[in-house]
Amino acid sequence: MQWISPRKLKRLGMLNMNRRNVDYIARYNDRSAYPLVDNKLKTKLIMEEYGVNTPKLFQVVRQQHEISHFRELVQDLSGFAIKPAKGSGGKGITVVTGRDGDQFVKASGAAIGTDVLERHLxxxxxxxxxxAGSPDVAIVEDLVQCSPALARYSVEGVPDIRIVVFQGYPVMAMLRLATRASDGKANLHQGAVGVGLDIGTGKSLNAVQFNRPVSMHPDTGLPLENIAIEDWQTMLDMAARCYEATGLGYMGVDLVLDANQGPLLLELNARPGLAIQMANGRGLLPRLRHLEALKRPHFSPGERVRYVMDSFAAL
Known part of the structure; x- marks a missing residue:
């Protein structure tokens, strides 16, 4: 897999934090839209209106007295996820993957009782x-059953796909693979592996862990150079439609590939990080500037997807 140094990447148009904040987030993101993407429940509900699938919602817990209904709900469930609506960076998410008698088994293999889950709620x-430490609501939703083709590359966590979308155009994408170092979370800052994806095909380009090149997953030992994402164009189309749903000009769209339901939206991010450039071995700026210079923007999500698949495919 080709590796490009940070110095060379800068010459190739690496977007830095200051320029991202001033030229793209501040310029293209209306702050009135932030509460929509900073709240997973609001995101889930609005996306239903735009035909973007999300994991099935089992329960919304808004008040303490509603926690008692949770015990009844999970009696017949073997797998589910609990998420804070306004959490960030994966904080507060508990994933239950099975049962062991009266105990619930987490993705890590640890067994916990219902009382622990109720305290978590x-x-x-x-x-x-x-x-901001403000009162929140809890979401209980269906467990994502990751596509076997991708699940084998990840450890103790579901791999996800981050797509950066600018003015409705998907411009760059990466696959995030959980590791033991990242404690099963698809977070690059905690040690997950980022695999750059060709926007034209969904095939892997480069891979990094802690901003250093890797050719194999550190825990599974599987090579990362021949990964191909199923339903790639569908994922790009879903990401593009998030622009109409939110009005945000610059955002990160996080998707998963469910074995039964296909691509599902997990969440949106109005301030997506920049590590996606290291994973791809190329900078965002040339693509962003290319789109800013368009004299005739494409109005439908499908047109925008076809345009970027042709324009930004890896050479």
Missing amino acids: SNILAGLYSL
Whole structure:
């Protein structure tokens, strides 16, 4: 897999934090739209109106007294996820993958009781994981059953696909693979592997961990050079439609590939990080400037997707 040094990447148009904040986030993102993407429940509900699938919603816990209904709900469930609506960076998310008698088994293999989950719900309501420490609501949703083709590359966590979308055009994408170092979370800052994806085909380009090149997953030992994402054009189309749903000009769209339901939206991010450039071995600026210079923007998500697949495919 080709590796490009940070110095060379800068020459190739690497977008830095200051320029991202001033020239793209501040310029193209209306702050009135932030509450929509900073709240997973609001995101889920609006996306339904635009035909973007998300994991099935089981329960919304808004008040302490509603926690008692949670115990009834999960009696017949073997897998589910609990998320704070306003959490960030994966904080406060608990994933249950199975049962062991009266105990629930987490993705890590640890077994916990219903009382532990109820305390977790209470902590979410108190705002322990929310962005500003403000009171929050808890979401209980269906467990994502990751596509076997991708699941084998990840450890103790579901791999996801981050797509940066600018003015409705998907401009860059990467696959994020959980590792033992990242504690099963698809977070590059915690040690997950980022695999750059060719926007034209969904095939892997480069891979990094802690901003250093890797050719194999550190835990599974599987090579990362021949990964191809199923339903790639569908994922790009979903990402493009998020522009109409939110009005945000610059955002990150996080998707997963479910074995039964296909691509699903996990969440949106109005301030996506820049590590995606290292994973791809190329900078965002040339693509962003290319789109800014368009004299005739494409109005439908499908047209925008076809345009970027032709224009930004890896050579």
